[in-house]
Amino acid sequence: MASKKVITREEWEKKLNDVKIRKDDMNKLVMNFLVTEGYVEAAEKFRMESGTEPDIDLATITDRMAVKKAVQCGNVKDAIEKVNDLNPEILDTNPQLFFHLQQQRFIELIRDGKVEEALEFAQEELAPRGEENQAFLEELEKTVALLAFEDASSCPFGELLHISQRLKTASEVNAAILTSQSHEKDPKLPSLLKMLIWVQNQLDEKATYPRINDLSTAVLEDPTV
Amino acid sequence: MVTNQEPGSDFSFDLVKLGLRLSEDDIADVEAEEVPSHLNTNNSSGGFVVVSTDKLSVKYTSCNLHGHDVGSVQANCPAPSRRLVYYFEIEVVNAGQKGQIAIGFTTENFKMKRQPGWEPNSYGYHGDDGLIYRGSGRGESFGPTFTTGDTVGGGINYATQELFFTKNRELLGTIYKDVKGPLFPTISVHSPNEEDDCLSLQICSLKVHLHDCPFLFALLWYQDTLESFDAASNNTPIPNPMIQENGLNEQGVTFELHNRKILRQLIRSGDIDSTFSRLWEWYPQIVQAGHIEDAFNYARSELAKFFEIPRLEDLLQVFNDNSAIQKFHKIYQNDTIALLAYEEPTKSPVGHLLKMNHREVVADAVNAMVLSTDPNVKDAKSCLQSHLEKLLRQLTACCLERRALNGDQGEAFHFHSVVNSGKEVKPASS
Numbered sequence: 001m002a003s004k005k006v007i008t009r010e011e012w013e014k015k016l017n018d019v020k021i022r023k024d025d026m027n028k029l030v031m032n033f034l035v036t037e038g039y040v041e042a043a044e045k046f047r048m049e050s051g052t053e054p055d056i057d058l059a060t061i062t063d064r065m066a067v068k069k070a071v072q073c074g075n076v077k078d079a080i081e082k083v084n085d086l087n088p089e090i091l092d093t094n095p096q097l098f099f100h101l102q103q104q105r106f107i108e109l110i111r112d113g114k115v116e117e118a119l120e121f122a123q124e125e126l127a128p129r130g131e132e133n134q135a136f137l138e139e140l141e142k143t144v145a146l147l148a149f150e151d152a153s154s155c156p157f158g159e160l161l162h163i164s165q166r167l168k169t170a171s172e173v174n175a176a177i178l179t180s181q182s183h184e185k186d187p188k189l190p191s192l193l194k195m196l197i198w199v200q201n202q203l204d205e206k207a208t209y210p211r212i213n214d215l216s217t218a219v220l221e222d223p224t225v
Numbered sequence: 226m227v228t229n230q231e232p233g234s235d236f237s238f239d240l241v242k243l244g245l246r247l248s249e250d251d252i253a254d255v256e257a258e259e260v261p262s263h264l265n266t267n268n269s270s271g272g273f274v275v276v277s278t279d280k281l282s283v284k285y286t287s288c289n290l291h292g293h294d295v296g297s298v299q300a301n302c303p304a305p306s307r308r309l310v311y312y313f314e315i316e317v318v319n320a321g322q323k324g325q326i327a328i329g330f331t332t333e334n335f336k337m338k339r340q341p342g343w344e345p346n347s348y349g350y351h352g353d354d355g356l357i358y359r360g361s362g363r364g365e366s367f368g369p370t371f372t373t374g375d376t377v378g379g380g381i382n383y384a385t386q387e388l389f390f391t392k393n394r395e396l397l398g399t400i401y402k403d404v405k406g407p408l409f410p411t412i413s414v415h416s417p418n419e420e421d422d423c424l425s426l427q428i429c430s431l432k433v434h435l436h437d438c439p440f441l442f443a444l445l446w447y448q449d450t451l452e453s454f455d456a457a458s459n460n461t462p463i464p465n466p467m468i469q470e471n472g473l474n475e476q477g478v479t480f481e482l483h484n485r486k487i488l489r490q491l492i493r494s495g496d497i498d499s500t501f502s503r504l505w506e507w508y509p510q511i512v513q514a515g516h517i518e519d520a521f522n523y524a525r526s527e528l529a530k531f532f533e534i535p536r537l538e539d540l541l542q543v544f545n546d547n548s549a550i551q552k553f554h555k556i557y558q559n560d561t562i563a564l565l566a567y568e569e570p571t572k573s574p575v576g577h578l579l580k581m582n583h584r585e586v587v588a589d590a591v592n593a594m595v596l597s598t599d600p601n602v603k604d605a606k607s608c609l610q611s612h613l614e615k616l617l618r619q620l621t622a623c624c625l626e627r628r629a630l631n632g633d634q635g636e637a638f639h640f641h642s643v644v645n646s647g648k649e650v651k652p653a654s655s
Contacts, residue, residue: 005630012622019618019625025644026613032644049489188643196620199638203623206630212619218612220619 007209036187303407312380325415326352368397383634
């Protein structure tokens with residue numbers, strides 16, 4: 001096996017200097033992050049200070065965040081109405097998302113101890129969906145199992161009651177709204193950082209060069225030979 | 226060319242470089258590679274095959290089934306190499322009496338009357354026996370046979386330097402690609418009534434942009450790559466900016482933030498006089514004589530005013546009248562004066578100073594300069610780039626280096642394309 005190529009700090013810094021990174025591209029990246037993550041005030045300020053135009057109407061972020069927040073707080077009914085106000089097609093074209101929202105509604109009813117109401121809701125709203133789709137039926141069975149336990153949190157599927165289930169549903173709605181607005185559902189910045197880690201690991205196999213190990217300081221470490 | 230980098234000065238800015246960040250003309254060679262789009266009708270083995278008028282279908286016409294009467298056809302150009310993966314597919318419409326169909330890759334000089342794989346520097350996966358041939362008449366066991374109704378694909382993974390083949394979208398296996406030069410997608414038929422319908426030579430020849438990576442790896446079953454990507458990204462936590470807000474780093478990052486914000490606003494709005502008075506007030510050490518390098522740059526920020534003054538005479542007039550300029554040494558006037566020596570200032574070597582985005586450049590320079598007055602900063606030059614920019618430079622350099630070590634094959638990384646790709650992804654409907 002050939003030995004690794006050694007790139008000195010000096011050589012590497014020259015390469016880094018030769019890289020062309022445009023400032024407005026960086027601004028776009030930052031804006032993309034703010035917009036996708038829903039930091040609407042920061043996005044607005046950044047638009048004014050940097051002159052970077054967001055690729056989406058900032059007002060729609062506020063709406064999207066309201067939906068997300070409603071799910072996170074357990075107000076699922078509210079969230080469903082808000083989504084339909086925003087764009088009725090979102091739930092029409094996403095049966096899975098609609099099922100998950102209804103499932104979340106059911107979970108919230110159980111959390112509030114409204115067992116009878118939950119049962120009724122399951123029969124009227126959830127069961128018909130389960131008949132349509134085998135995958136929904138399996139999820140439905142797990143969810144309804146919550147009813148069989150006095151203390152629902154001790155049910156094997158008790159994690160459904162966990163706050164992370166809300167966050168999961170909220171992020172699913174968030175992604176669906178973004179997709180409906182022809183916007184990517186994930187911000188680019190985290191993927192780029194992941195890619196940096198990945199490509200450095202890949203390059204390690206072939207070369208020794210100054211790495212950035214700590215993303216938060218971006219300090220270039222001397223190559224270890 | 227103007228230089229402001231005197232030896233020994235530990236604080237200098239290359240405005241040309243800063244200006245480059247704003248230039249529009251630096252992304253020339255991005256993905257200019259030709260991609261095979263149809264079959265080459267000029268170079269096919271005449272007499273044995275008929276290529277249909279859409280140039281995507283072939284049919285074997287000869288009745289002589291001699292081993293030298295194979296009908297091979299190449300694509301119109303070699304598989305593009307400046308990407309991670311190239312892939313094409315064919316659909317077998319009619320396998321004919323003997324089912325002697327092959328899919329593979331060949332070099333430019335390949336003999337069109339032979340099956341891909343039989344000749345040196347060629348590779349072929351053959352339908353009648355399911356064997357892989359690489360530069361030899363003797364095949365090696367590889368996959369199942371394929372026949373009428375099957376969709377068969379061939380691809381090149383430039384990252385691993387391997388060829389791979391698929392049948393009905395399932396990966397059959399990989400072989401090492403020892404030919405380093407360009408390879409043409411090639412198909413061959415050798416049995417009456419055989420007809421291959423190349424659905425499209427471009428199908429799945431994905432241009433891999435960043436966000437496609439995991440998707441593509443999953444699609445093409447590069448599980449290892451996908452896993453290492455996932456492992457790398459999961460094991461190393463992406464630092465949460467919120468955590469650091471109260472941390473030690475805060476000082477460096479937010480140093481004089483408020484003042485820098487005001488300065489940036491003033492420069493962006495073109496109010497240079499106010500910029501100067503603030504600078505005198507807040508950071509006299511930067512503007513004072515003796516810090517020539519720094520002041521040099523401030524003289525340049527004077528030029529931001531000239532945006533609105535297109536005529537040379539007016540430019541001179543402003544120069545003479547302006548009291549602010551008197552505050553500075555003759556030395557750094559030379560640079561700005563240099564502009565006047567050109568008929569068309571925007572085309573002069575210092576023309577970058579007049580570009581529309583110059584205010585932005587000046588604002589960046591002032592920003593970095595103020596940052597450098599932070600006593601905690603050891604390396605003044607590092608102020609010029611944000612952490613974000615450093616990370617992006619590192620990312621680009623790593624991708625380029627990795628590609629260079631791979632014989633210049635594989636996907637190039639272009640930050641500009643990645644950032645601007647979102648809009649093109651929009652569905653064309655509606």
